[in-house]
Amino acid sequence: MNPIFLNTVTLRGFLGRDAEAPSSDGITDDAFAVLTLCVESGVWWRPSNEWLSKTAWFRVICPGPFFCGFTRGMKQGEYIEVDGQLAIHHYRSLNFTDPVYEIHATQIRRLEIPVVGVIEKYDG
Numbered sequence: 816m817n818p819i820f821l822n823t824v825t826l827r828g829f830l831g832r833d834a835e836a837p838s839s840d841g842i843t844d845d846a847f848a849v850l851t852l853c854v855e856s857g858v859w860w861r862p863s864n865e866w867l868s869k870t871a872w873f874r875v876i877c878p879g880p881f882f883c884g885f886t887r888g889m890k891q892g893e894y895i896e897v898d899g900q901l902a903i904h905h906y907r908s909l910n911f912t913d914p915v916y917e918i919h920a921t922q923i924r925r926l927e928i929p930v931v932g933v934i935e936k937y938d939g
Contacts, residue, residue, distance in 0.1 A: 824918055827896040827926070828854035831872055834889035848886040850875040852897060852918075875899065877920045885923065894929075898922040 829852070836848035852875050857868035875897055877886050889895075899920040906915060 822900045823898065824901050825896065825898050826852055826854055826873060826875075826918065828852050828873075828894070830889060830891050830893045830895065832891050834886040836877075836883050836887040836889075839884075839887075842880050842883045844880065845878075846880060846883050848877040848883045850877060850886060850889065850895075850897070850920075850923075852895070873918055874916075875918045875920050876902070877923065882920060882923070889925075894926045896924045896926055 831851040831853040834848055834850055837846050852873045854871045854873060855868060856871065857866055859865075860867050877883070897918060897920050899918040899922075902917045902919050904915045904917065905911070
């Protein structure tokens with residue numbers, strides 16, 4: 816039987832900055848790490864016969880001691896896949912007028928960078 820509601824997200828992309836994880840002595844049961852994931856998408860615009868790309872940045876919360884240890888040392892440019900749930904927060908106490916969207920990770924996988932579309936050497 817299918818559930819009535821489903822909140823799952825799978826994102827694949829490159830880290831936009833180094834992982835933010837607590838040091839080993841700062842890891843507690845309620846500790847978390849933060850990843851910034853860059854995901855590229857786009858559409859083919861037929862009138863001009865060109866690809867219009869769009870880059871989206873996602874804040875990924877990685878809860879718990881396991882994720883803190885796993886993500887520590889992850890560097891900008893690493894290629895990963897994240898499974899998780901979409902979380903929406905309203906930080907009115909911080910005077911944020913718009914909601915903040917985050918992904919709460921349930922699984923993270925390090926991936927090999929695909930050969931397609933990767934420029935190894937660029938001469939300008």
